[in-house]
Amino acid sequence: xxxxxxxxxxxxxxxxxxxxxxxxxxxxxxxxxxxxxxxxxxxxxxxxxxxxxxxxxxxxxxxxxxxxxxxxxxxxxxxxxxxxxxxxxxxxxxxxxxxxxxxxxxxxxxxxxxxxxxxxxxxxxxxxxxxxxxxxxxxxxxxxxxxxxxxxxxxxxxxxxxxxxxxxxxxxxxxxxxxxxxxxxxxxxxxxxxxxxxxxxxxxxxxxxxxxxxxxxxxxxxxxxxxxxxxxxxxxxxxxxxxxxxx
Amino acid sequence: xxxxxxxxxxxxxxxxxxxxxxxxxxxxxxxxxxxxxxxxxxxxxxxxxxxxxxxxxxxxxxxxxxxxxxxxxxxxxxxxxxxxxxxxxxxxxxxxxxxxxxxxxxxxxxxxxxxxxxxxxxxxxxxxxxxxxxxxxxxxxxxxxxxxxxxxxxxxxxxxxxxxxxxxxxxxxxxxxxxxxxxxxxxxxxxxxxxxxxxxxxxxxxxxxxxxxxxxxxxxxxxxxxxxxxxxxxxxxxxxxxxxxxxxxxxxxxxxxxxxxxxxxxxxxxxxxxxxxxxxxxxxxxxxxxxxxxxxxxxxxxxxxxxxxxxxxxxxxxxxxxxxxxxxxxxxxxxxxxxxxxxxxxxxxxxxxxxxxxxxxxxxxxxxxxxxxxxxxxxxxxxxxxxxxxxxxxxxxxxxxxxxxxxxxxxxxxxxxxxxxxxx
Numbered sequence: 001x002x003x004x005x006x007x008x009x010x011x012x013x014x015x016x017x018x019x020x021x022x023x024x025x026x027x028x029x030x031x032x033x034x035x036x037x038x039x040x041x042x043x044x045x046x047x048x049x050x051x052x053x054x055x056x057x058x059x060x061x062x063x064x065x066x067x068x069x070x071x072x073x074x075x076x077x078x079x080x081x082x083x084x085x086x087x088x089x090x091x092x093x094x095x096x097x098x099x100x101x102x103x104x105x106x107x108x109x110x111x112x113x114x115x116x117x118x119x120x121x122x123x124x125x126x127x128x129x130x131x132x133x134x135x136x137x138x139x140x141x142x143x144x145x146x147x148x149x150x151x152x153x154x155x156x157x158x159x160x161x162x163x164x165x166x167x168x169x170x171x172x173x174x175x176x177x178x179x180x181x182x183x184x185x186x187x188x189x190x191x192x193x194x195x196x197x198x199x200x201x202x203x204x205x206x207x208x209x210x211x212x213x214x215x216x217x218x219x220x221x222x223x224x225x226x227x228x229x230x231x232x233x234x235x236x237x238x239x240x241x242x243x244x245x246x247x
Numbered sequence: 248x249x250x251x252x253x254x255x256x257x258x259x260x261x262x263x264x265x266x267x268x269x270x271x272x273x274x275x276x277x278x279x280x281x282x283x284x285x286x287x288x289x290x291x292x293x294x295x296x297x298x299x300x301x302x303x304x305x306x307x308x309x310x311x312x313x314x315x316x317x318x319x320x321x322x323x324x325x326x327x328x329x330x331x332x333x334x335x336x337x338x339x340x341x342x343x344x345x346x347x348x349x350x351x352x353x354x355x356x357x358x359x360x361x362x363x364x365x366x367x368x369x370x371x372x373x374x375x376x377x378x379x380x381x382x383x384x385x386x387x388x389x390x391x392x393x394x395x396x397x398x399x400x401x402x403x404x405x406x407x408x409x410x411x412x413x414x415x416x417x418x419x420x421x422x423x424x425x426x427x428x429x430x431x432x433x434x435x436x437x438x439x440x441x442x443x444x445x446x447x448x449x450x451x452x453x454x455x456x457x458x459x460x461x462x463x464x465x466x467x468x469x470x471x472x473x474x475x476x477x478x479x480x481x482x483x484x485x486x487x488x489x490x491x492x493x494x495x496x497x498x499x500x501x502x503x504x505x506x507x508x509x510x511x512x513x514x515x516x517x518x519x520x521x522x523x524x525x526x527x528x529x530x531x532x533x534x535x536x537x538x539x540x541x542x543x544x545x546x547x548x549x550x551x552x553x554x555x556x557x558x559x560x561x562x563x564x565x566x567x568x569x570x571x572x573x574x575x576x577x578x579x580x581x582x583x584x585x586x587x588x589x590x591x592x593x594x595x596x597x598x599x600x601x602x603x604x605x606x607x608x609x610x611x612x613x614x615x616x617x618x619x620x621x622x623x624x625x626x627x628x629x630x631x632x633x634x635x636x637x638x639x640x641x642x643x644x645x646x647x648x649x650x651x652x653x654x655x656x657x658x659x660x661x662x663x664x665x666x667x668x669x670x671x
Contacts, residue, residue, distance in 0.1 A: 074556060078599075099554040101595030101606045105664075151651065151666060153599045171645050182618045182655030184664070185644075228617040 004136065005037035005056050006129075007046050009076060010063040010092065015115075016041060019061060019092065022122045026129060034059070034129070041067070043076040050083045058087035059110075059132045061125070064097040074099070077107045085155075086139070088132040092121075106154075110135075147197060149177065151186050164213045164226045166193050168206040180228060201245060203238035217242050249354050251290055251297070254330060255283055257361035258305060261326045264369045266313060274312045282308055294410035298403055302327070317388050324395035327402045328430060329368075333361055335423035342416050394433075401429065459535045462542060466522060484508060524555040528596060530562060532570040537594060540577035544592055549584045555596040562603060563669045564647050572650075573605070575640045576663045580609035583661060587612060601670035611661045618656050 006023060010016040020039045027034050037058075038046055043066055050058075060080060064073040071079075077089050091103055091112040103109040110132060113124045146157040164178045168190045175188045194202040202208045203224060209232055215225045222239045223231045234242060259278055263269050282304040289300035305326065309319035337356050405422045412418055484507070491500040522541070528534045541551045562569055577592075584590030590610050597604040622637045637654075644652045644665070653664040 099556050099595065100552070101554055101593055101608065102556055102597050105595075105606055106597050106599070106604070151653075153601060169645065171648055174645075174648075174651065178619065179655075180617075181657060182653070182662070184653030184655070185651035187651075187668075228619070230617065230619045 003056055004032075004034040004059055004132065006034055006059045006061070007037055007049075008039040008061045009041070009043055009046055009066065009073070010039075010061070011041045011065070011067040011070075012063070013041065015063070015092075019121070019125065022125045023061075023129070026126050032129070032133065034133075043071055043073075046076070047079055047083075050080065055084060057136050058084050059129070060087055060089045061113075061128075062089060062091055064091060064093040074102060074107065077109070081107060086136075088128075088135065090125075090128050145197075149186050149188075151184065160197060160199060160210065161212065163210045164228060164230065165207055165209040165232050166190060166200075167232075178226075178230065201238075201242065203232065203234040203242050205235065207232050207234075209242070211242070211245050214242065214246060217246060219243060249350075250357065251286060252283070253354055253358045253361070254334075255286060257333075257358070257365065258301075258326050258330060260362065260365045261329055261368065262305075262309065262312070262322055264365050264372065265322045265325060266318075267372060272312065274308070277311055278308045295407055298406050298410070302399065302403060317391050320395040320399070321391050324398040324402075327399055328426070329361075329364060331402050331406060332423070332426055332430065333357060333364060335419055335426065336360075338414075338419055339416070339423060342419075398429070402426070456531075456535065459539045463535075463538055466542075470523070480511065484511075521552050524553050524596075527555040527558045529558065529560045530566050532566045533562065533573065536570045536573050536577070540574065540581065541592065541594065544577075544581045544584070547581065547585050548590075549581065549587075550589065550591040552591075552593045553595070554593075557598040559596055559598055559603060561669075562667060564649055564667050568643050568647055569650075569665075569667075572640055572643045572665060573607075575637070575643075576607045576665075579637065580607055580661070580663070583611065584609050601668065603667045603669055605665045605667075607663045608660050611656065611659055613659065618654050621656075622654065 008016060008019055008023070010019060016039060020036055023036055026032075027036075038049055040046065046060075058080075060077070062073040062077055066073055066076070073091060073093070077091070080087055080089065088110040089107055090110050091107075092115060093112055094115045098112070098114075100112075103112050111124070111128050113121055113128070115121070145160040147160050147163060149156050149158060158177075158179065162180045164180065167176045167178065168174075169176055169185060173187055173189060174185050175190060175193065176183055176185050190202065190206060190208055193208050194200055197210075199210050199212050200208050201211050209224055209226070213227050215227045215229075217224050217234070217239060219239055222234045222236065224234055224239075224242055225231050259275075285304055286297065286300060289296045302323065305323050306319055309322055310316065313319050313322070334357065337353065337360065341353055341356075405426065409418055409422060487503060487507075488500070491497075491503060522538060525534055525538055528537070537553065541553060544551050577594075580592045584592055587610060592607065592609045594608075595604075595606045597606070622641075641652065644650050647667075649668045651666045651668075653662070653666070655662040655664075
């Protein structure tokens with residue numbers, strides 16, 4: 001299994017050495033295949049490294065306030081995301097800098113550690129290292145098929161098995177994807193989506209269904225019922241083909 | 248007989264236009280197979296029977312179609328008024344110009360102008376009434392029923408008296424003027440009323456805005472006072488620290504730190520300043536709606552938080568629409584969390600290079616209801632009208648091409664997200 005590189009960015013030298021010590025101690029005790037690649041107070045050092053080297057799996061511990069005249073930790077994390085899509089990011093922050101939703105949805109951070117409770121920092125770092133390890137292992141053995149959708153700046157990887165169907169919005173070039181646990185809109189066309197995965201089938205002018213998630217097809221009402229009970233309209237030809245596909 | 252058929256046809260056309268649904272319904276067969284034949288039979292018994300029968304059958308059809316007496320009588324009144332006006336105008340023109348002998352010419356004139364009127368009415372309804380049909384503009388049921396009945400009776404009386412006097416030209420002109428004045432009065436009243444209501448609405452909006460500004464000001468003042476207190480305490484703390492240092496009293500300093508300074512720093516972490524990030528939202532409507540909804544939620548005992556890391560100056564989307572959409576989303580979040588023991592609502596505005604993302608997340612009691620069901624109009628998880636606004640929400644998002652909507656249900660929370668594309 002390849003090595004996981006750990007990067008730490010923290011502008012307070014005392015806290016920086018403290019965090020690095022916690023990490024190194026744990027790696028030593030557990031004999032993990034990880035190493036601290038960069039520990040710095042300068043966010044650019046990390047970005048320069050990522051830009052100029054072949055990178056392995058990464059785990060990043062980032063402070064939010066990185067001092068004046070420097071980008072802040074969230075901006076750094078956003079930059080890292082552009083280069084290292086799979087990297088695990090942990091924010092180290094105090095309560096007043098907490099932006100929970102931003103961490104979670106913009107950066108998709110692994111975790112955040114509050115400086116306000118110094119006695120808990122070490123335990124949290126250890127938990128995060130383990131969590132990171134576990135997640136990388138799981139994704140390595142993951143045989144799931146993913147479908148990628150761009151919303152805003154983020155490219156979202158969605159399990160094909162979670163997709164129920166796509167529906168064209170009344171607004172041109174907008175498509176609504178219906179998932180097992182929700183729905184969202186993005187910019188694309190039904191026509192384009194139809195060919196992007198072999199499980200997708202265009203059963204109607206405005207719908208593309210994931211055939212694997214069709215529960216049943218009613219030939220009389222010309223409706224397909226999805227596994228969550230939602231019904232999708234089908235054309236005459238669409239109904240016929242879908243019935244055949246489901247056999 | 249041709250003229251009777253044409254008028255029945257025009258009534259039908261105007262009805263369809265007025266209910267704003269041009270599709271053919273099964274009830275329309277009733278009009279075709281009951282109304283029309285009955286009218287042809289009644290026509291044999293003279294004009295009086297025709298006029299009364301016309302009213303009766305038209306109302307029956309309308310009741311079957313709309314299932315509402317109020318709407319039926321109103322449509323009948325409008326249908327009838329248009330019919331009478333058109334009939335009179337053409338009649339007068341033909342008589343004055345002495346064209347009376349060509350009945351096919353007369354009939355086709357009525358037909359053509361009737362269709363022209365119906366098409367005009369259609370476009371008028373499409374453009375104007377969309378806004379005017381909001382609740383505030385609607386007349387009360389009694390008003391509508393009373394005026395409509397009055398209108399129908401007047402029109403019937405006019406046509407009946409005309410018929411009994413043998414349709415003299417003078418009489419027809421005289422009646423036409425009365426009907427015209429009637430219609431003009433109605434239109435004037437309607438316009439005046441709309442204007443008053445508009446003004447009323449504006450005043451009400453202004454009042455709400457003033458109130459919200461006041462509330463915001465009070466909160467800010469509170470924060471100011473706390474800040475003043477804090478500054479005072481800070482100065483005192485510095486003095487004490489200096490004293491400990493001057494006397495090299497390390498043990499005392501330790502004790503002082505643990506007993507006096509640490510508790511304050513814990514205090515600072517409490518969520519007193521949860522609205523401070525709102526100052527980064529540079530748009531009054533948006534700021535106001537978020538503040539007011541979250542403030543109300545807080546009063547309901549819901550734990551709320553607001554975050555915005557970056558200054559947001561322009562939303563690149565109609566801010567009234569965005570405020571409306573946020574209002575619906577926040578109302579739903581409050582509705583859902585109000586009865587929870589530890590309900591939370593988190594709101595975040597995130598600015599990316601090419602997009603602004605607005606996230607509202609609320610805690611959710613575990614259930615197995617899929618999102619699509621929650622989005623259905625009037626769906627309720629506990630008897631209330633939750634989800635009622637969600638359809639409206641889609642409509643608002645749909646008329647703003649830059650905006651996309653996301654609704655997700657993840658383990659213990661409900662997530663609603665608006666993404667506004669700011670590039671290009």
